Amino acid sequence: MVLLTRAMVTFKLNFLVPLTKVAENFTPAQKRDAITKEKFHFRKNVQQEVADCKLTDDIYTLMTLNEIINGKDDFPGLIPLICKYLDHVDYDSSKRPKIMQYLKYLSDKAAGKIMTMAQWTRQFVTNHEEYKNDSVVSERIAYDFIMECEKIVNSEGRFPEAFIRS
Structure with a gap:
């Protein structure tokens, strides 16, 4: 979470979504196997400036957790953004393998390769x-x-x- 926060600050990422959509995400989140079978409202373009932010219907879309975490064609994904941050700041190479192991675990869990x-x-x-x-x-x-x-x-x-x- 700390690395994602640092990436957010460094790259000025914007994860704002209307609170009503956040509340709607709770319904699919409670379903069995939601991690692989459900979709959630998430921001389409996280690299849009917060100052330019208007909370209109066209700023978010439905995505699976795999798409949110690992990315898809038009969305980078949270883990790739963290990796980009690690490359950007030239993170301590002695700690990088352990961090990558954790990120792979999260990536595999979101992709359904590891059971919840x-x-x-x-x-x-x-x-x-x-x-x-x-x-x-x-x-x-x-x-x-x-x-x-x-x-x-x-x-x-x-x-x-x-x-x-x-």
């Missing part, structure tokens, strides 16, 4: 031997889930591989 926590949780429950397709999460399923989460937190589990789609 909600997707992974649903998959864990529905694949559990005790699950009966009745929407009931038994104590054993809940316990096994917590134990799997603990393994991941303690780096004993399959992270990030656990979240990568096969």
Whole structure:
């Protein structure tokens, strides 16, 4: 988030969208698999000066999170803007590989290559031997889930591989 903020300040990026559209974005955001299946109101041209900004209907469009994060034909994407910023300021080369690893993770998540926590949780429950397709999460399923989460937190589990789609 800090790098995006720095890119915004350095390149004078403008992410203003009418508040009504921000509120409308909450509806699709709550749907299952919204990260890959829904579209959100987002500004078409983030490089337009704030002073020139008029909040009219032609300044925003519907985009998937993948398009917002990774870009599309006529929109650069947030991660490419961050990379442009890193190149512009000649960022510390010793820290760059780690930053690029994080950006790739976010890029892959937006592209649907990595499961969200909600997707992974649903998959864990529905694949559990005790699950009966009745929407009931038994104590054993809940316990096994917590134990799997603990393994991941303690780096004993399959992270990030656990979240990568096969």
